[in-house]
Amino acid sequence: xxxxxxxxxxxxxxxxxxxxxxxxxxxxxxxxxxxxxxxxxxxxxxxxxxxxxxxxxxxxxxxxxxxxxxxxxxxxxxxxxxxxxxxxxxxxxxxxxxxxxxxxxxxxxxxxxxxxxxxxxxxxxxxxxxxxxxxxxxxxxxxxxxxxxxxxxxxxxxxxxxxxxxxxxxxxxxxxxxxxxxxxxxxxxxxxxxxxxxxxxxxxxxxxxxxxxxxxxxxxxxxxxxxxxxxxxxxxxxxxxxxxxxxxxxxxxxxxxxxxxxxxxxxxxxxxxxxxxxxxxxxxxxxxxxxxxxxxxxxxxxxxxxxxxxxxxxxxxxxxxxxxxxxxxxxxxxxxxxxxxxxxxxxxxxxxxxxxxxxxxxxxxxxxxxxxxxxxxxxxxxxxxxxxxxxxxxxxxxxxxxxxxxxxxxxxxxxxxxxxxxxxxxxxxxxxxxxxxxxxxxxxxxxxxxxxxxxxxxxxxxxxxxxxxxxxxxxxxxxxxxxxxxxxxxxxxxxxxxxxxxx
Amino acid sequence: xxxxxxxxxxxxxxxxxxxxxxxxxxxxxxxxxxxxxxxxxxxxxxxxxxxxxxxxxxxxxxxxxxxxxxxxxxxxxxxxxxxxxxxxxxxxxxxxxxxxxxxxxxxxxxxxxxxxxxxxxxxxxxxxxxxxxxxxxxxxxxxxxxxxxxxxxxxxxxxxxxxxxxxxxxxxxxxxxxxxxxxxxxxxxxxxxxxxxxxxxxxxxxxxxxxxxxxxxxxxxxxxxxxxxxxxxxxxxxxxxxxxxxxxxxxxxxxxxxxxxxxxxxxxxxxxxxxxxxxxxxxxxxxxxxxxxxxxxxxxxxxxxxxxxxxxxxxxxxxxxxxxxxxxxxxxxxxxxxxxxxxxxxxxxxxxxxxxxxxxxxxxxxxxxxxxxxxxxxxxx
Numbered sequence: 001x002x003x004x005x006x007x008x009x010x011x012x013x014x015x016x017x018x019x020x021x022x023x024x025x026x027x028x029x030x031x032x033x034x035x036x037x038x039x040x041x042x043x044x045x046x047x048x049x050x051x052x053x054x055x056x057x058x059x060x061x062x063x064x065x066x067x068x069x070x071x072x073x074x075x076x077x078x079x080x081x082x083x084x085x086x087x088x089x090x091x092x093x094x095x096x097x098x099x100x101x102x103x104x105x106x107x108x109x110x111x112x113x114x115x116x117x118x119x120x121x122x123x124x125x126x127x128x129x130x131x132x133x134x135x136x137x138x139x140x141x142x143x144x145x146x147x148x149x150x151x152x153x154x155x156x157x158x159x160x161x162x163x164x165x166x167x168x169x170x171x172x173x174x175x176x177x178x179x180x181x182x183x184x185x186x187x188x189x190x191x192x193x194x195x196x197x198x199x200x201x202x203x204x205x206x207x208x209x210x211x212x213x214x215x216x217x218x219x220x221x222x223x224x225x226x227x228x229x230x231x232x233x234x235x236x237x238x239x240x241x242x243x244x245x246x247x248x249x250x251x252x253x254x255x256x257x258x259x260x261x262x263x264x265x266x267x268x269x270x271x272x273x274x275x276x277x278x279x280x281x282x283x284x285x286x287x288x289x290x291x292x293x294x295x296x297x298x299x300x301x302x303x304x305x306x307x308x309x310x311x312x313x314x315x316x317x318x319x320x321x322x323x324x325x326x327x328x329x330x331x332x333x334x335x336x337x338x339x340x341x342x343x344x345x346x347x348x349x350x351x352x353x354x355x356x357x358x359x360x361x362x363x364x365x366x367x368x369x370x371x372x373x374x375x376x377x378x379x380x381x382x383x384x385x386x387x388x389x390x391x392x393x394x395x396x397x398x399x400x401x402x403x404x405x406x407x408x409x410x411x412x413x414x415x416x417x418x419x420x421x422x423x424x425x426x427x428x429x430x431x432x433x434x435x436x437x438x439x440x441x442x443x444x445x446x447x448x449x450x451x452x453x454x455x456x457x458x459x460x461x462x463x464x465x466x467x468x469x470x471x472x473x474x475x476x477x478x479x480x481x482x483x484x485x486x487x488x489x490x491x492x493x494x495x496x497x498x499x500x501x502x503x
Numbered sequence: 504x505x506x507x508x509x510x511x512x513x514x515x516x517x518x519x520x521x522x523x524x525x526x527x528x529x530x531x532x533x534x535x536x537x538x539x540x541x542x543x544x545x546x547x548x549x550x551x552x553x554x555x556x557x558x559x560x561x562x563x564x565x566x567x568x569x570x571x572x573x574x575x576x577x578x579x580x581x582x583x584x585x586x587x588x589x590x591x592x593x594x595x596x597x598x599x600x601x602x603x604x605x606x607x608x609x610x611x612x613x614x615x616x617x618x619x620x621x622x623x624x625x626x627x628x629x630x631x632x633x634x635x636x637x638x639x640x641x642x643x644x645x646x647x648x649x650x651x652x653x654x655x656x657x658x659x660x661x662x663x664x665x666x667x668x669x670x671x672x673x674x675x676x677x678x679x680x681x682x683x684x685x686x687x688x689x690x691x692x693x694x695x696x697x698x699x700x701x702x703x704x705x706x707x708x709x710x711x712x713x714x715x716x717x718x719x720x721x722x723x724x725x726x727x728x729x730x731x732x733x734x735x736x737x738x739x740x741x742x743x744x745x746x747x748x749x750x751x752x753x754x755x756x757x758x759x760x761x762x763x764x765x766x767x768x769x770x771x772x773x774x775x776x777x778x779x780x781x782x783x784x785x786x787x788x789x790x791x792x793x794x795x796x797x798x799x800x801x802x803x804x805x806x807x808x809x810x811x812x813x814x815x816x817x818x819x820x821x822x823x824x825x826x827x828x829x830x831x832x833x834x835x836x837x838x839x840x841x842x843x844x845x846x847x848x849x850x851x852x853x854x855x856x857x858x859x860x861x862x863x864x865x866x867x868x869x870x871x872x873x874x875x876x877x878x879x880x881x882x883x884x
Contacts, residue, residue: 209691214777439658 042165043128047104059102061093061155062178069313071108071124071178076157078109078125087111087167089129089160099138099153105129106168106181107157113172124174128166135160146299183258186308187249190242190264193272193304197235200297201228204279218282227278229452234271236449240427241267259321262314263420269304269311276301315416316409322419323405323412326394334399361388365429373433375447379454383425386461390418393465400470410477414464421457428453505622506615507566524548524561528568538580541565541572545583558587559612566619575623578631584616585634594640601642613638613645617652626656667747675700679717679813682745682752686811692721697828700815714815716825725833728809732766733838735759737809739826740844742817754813755822755845757829761806809833819843 050056067073076091089109096105106126113123129136139154169177205228208218218224245260280287280294287294305311336344365372365380372380394415401408432450435443467475486494527544548561562584569575588609595605604610613635620627627649635646665685672678680694697716731737741755772783790797810829814821822843830836 214782437658439661441661443661 043168047128051104056103057098057101058104058106059096059098059155060181061096061099061105061107063093063095064091065094069310072175074108074110074124076107076109078111078127078162080111081161085164087127087162087164089127089135089157089162092154092156094154095142095152096138096155097150097152099155100141100151103131105131105136105155108174108178111171123172124178125171126168126174126177127162128168129157129160129162133160133162144303146296146301146303179258182309183256183261187242187245187257187261187264189304189308190238190245190268193268193301194235194239194242196297196301197231197238197272197275200276200279201231201235203293204228204231204282208282224282227282230278231275233449233453234275236431236446237424237428237453238264238268238271240431241424244427244430259318260423262309262318263423265308266311266314266318266416267420267424269301272301272304273298312413315413318419319412319415320406322415323394323398327398330395330398355392361385363387371433372429373436375436376429376432376450376454379425379451379458380429382454382458383422383429386418386422386425386458386465389465390422390461393468396470397468410480411468414468418461418464421461425454425457506611506618507563524551524557524564527551527561528564536572538572538574538577541569541574541580542583545587549587555587555589558589559608562587562612562616566615569619575619576625578620578625578628581616581620581625581627582630582634585613585631585638588613588634588638590637593638593643595642604644610639610644613643614648617645617648621652621656624656627652669748671747671750675815676715676717678747678750678752679715682747682754682813683717683719683811685747686745686754687719687721689721692719692724694719695828695832697812697825698821714821716812716814716821716828718810718812718825718828720810720829720832724807724809727807728833729835731759731807731809731835731839732762733835733840735762736840736842737836738842738844739822741822742846752813753817754811755817755825756808757810757812757826757841758808759806761804817845819845 047056047058051058062071062074064074064076066075074091076089076093078087078089080086081088087109089107091109093099093107096102105128107129108124108126110122111125112120114120135158137156137158139156142152144150144152168174205219208224208228211218219228241260241264245257245264248255248260249257276294276298280298283292283294286292289295309317333344337348360381361384363384364370365384366374366377370377370380397405397411397415401411405411428450432443432446435446440446463474466472469475527547545565548558549555565584569580574580593606593609595601617627632646632649635643635649639645665688667685668681672681676696676699680696683694695718697718698713700715701713737757737759739755739757742753743756744751744753776782812822812825814825822845826836826841
């Protein structure tokens, strides 16, 4: 009973028992990812059976009061004991999911590591800590805005003895472990949110087709139809993105899909917030009442933008990873240009002239040998154009900023937005083509959704890319920075009140 | 036109020559026609002559007999039939054999088997592909047809926007509900069963005393009926036929004629309706010619239809019961005169003997005014 869980703030025990018996505890919860990804055979054999059967629960302890997104500045320390068989763990972690119920914790702490050149540094290490090791206490469950059924609390470690065998990965390698765990757990949000949106569309459509105002059903009003189309479109796109990422991850070489997972997470969390808000709006006053599940879903959806990496941080991650990859390829060319290689200069100049005269880009998606079905041909052309101009823009950005682009967050934000849109377009076009080729039902509906999303994303991308030009009039970065500087200096709103007079 | 050639017309002699190998399909006394006996008959052919003479005719015969044995949707049976062909004989071995259609009769026979599979919507599998390669080789026409089936049958599976399930329900009430849902797919329409079929034990199940009556009406139709002018009559028309795969069901509709233009009331939007924005702008001109998409040559305006029903019998008594049932949800119906316009013929046009029966329309026009008479009838029946 979700309402009761929301009110009381905890999931009743019998439901937990049923989940255990269904074996759902064996699903890939991020806490176990650490053990599965990095654990040695003995660690896996020792902990995984108990976790999968639901006897014990695991919790992932990384955040501290002073370090949320900034994970490398944690204060928890683990010192090696004299007999070198134990680590003594001291510190406290905050906002730990399942903190009160878990028996096994994946804790990140700073340890002293001796480098190869003899200098002693503090590096992060991951440990598997059991509650039986002693010294593990947890605070009271926090009262949250949403997902109130989940038990979130502080966990304190006081002189907890952790045997040396319980180190996950290697000593000092905790940073990589944390990154891997966070990257792998991210993209499942896409499919979860898509499922929630589908249910939402069902519930809301029922209401919209029965309620009559001004002698017309709500479903006949254009603004309401627009909201439904938006929900359907976002659900389709995020589902396609999630499954495309999952398909990529299933390939035998286990490719690193952290960027794609991040893109899925950002898109899904933002669309979830927008669509749940619109669905609540369709219901009007009843959506606001606690009797209906909409306000609860809205509150639950708000956390999606924050946990598993805040959306802002993830945008930086997406943009910077992409730029690093592009930068490596570009370094070659920049070196050649600097050396004065005539052919390269002529190439670049020729390309710039052709771009300014306006060209059509054909990357091979459409046409006789194209992979995209002809009914999606226009959208594929838009995608190709966007990709080409995005490439040009990235080149220009790297030439202008170079390494210092790390500080230009507003530029990186636009780059990340373009990237997310492009990935969405790719996912949607491939899924729609496939469903036409196989003949799934309602594939013409899918074509509609795909074309709609591609047109919208194309227009948004063009605007973002035009903003990224040097001294573009659409680029308001300078003004934004100036305004925020003036406001933050005084820490208040600085304009004079409209009724003030100087005389 | 099916590729399976029909047997030649029997000559005018009273004795018909049986098709070759027909005795294999002769029904044993006491045995039913099902998959096992079909498979046995096919295997007996193989035992008859090791050289498999006349296998082409046998396969054509078997294809014709499949429907009687009820195995036309079974993939394993088709693979068994393809198995009858001798294997490596028909594959072309030289370029010249490949240019000219090698063993044309056998290739046509293979294509006929695949065509019957396609007509019944059976999807061939890897075993079929292997058999075809073994029998005809990779570049033969049956193989080409197989590849086309693999491509197009998947694509056509969901192509029907209004799919009818393959196994239709046997129960007439369920069938009626399915049919009504197909006519009116709007989810806000409600289906009500006014009468379940009840049969007396004496008369047996063929002639139930109480035929089933299943009706459908949506809230819009209810509102329209409530607003209907009691001076104008409503008509019960029917029966109209609706085909669901191989079954024909009949439905009746309750409709009224269009109001002549002078009586049509234009809904005046009240002045103070919407608190927030004006529902009607005070401008003199309407929609400009460039933006006017209202006219559609295919759209013909018909009178309103208030409800539909499917009943077991098509006579006035059952339909009167339907009207009575409708009156519970539409009390306004009591004041409106109901005229029954029923066409007499309810049989299908083509009877089993193959002759066409011209429909004999009997326009029974009876007027029933007021519920007084209906109540009298109710008291009587």
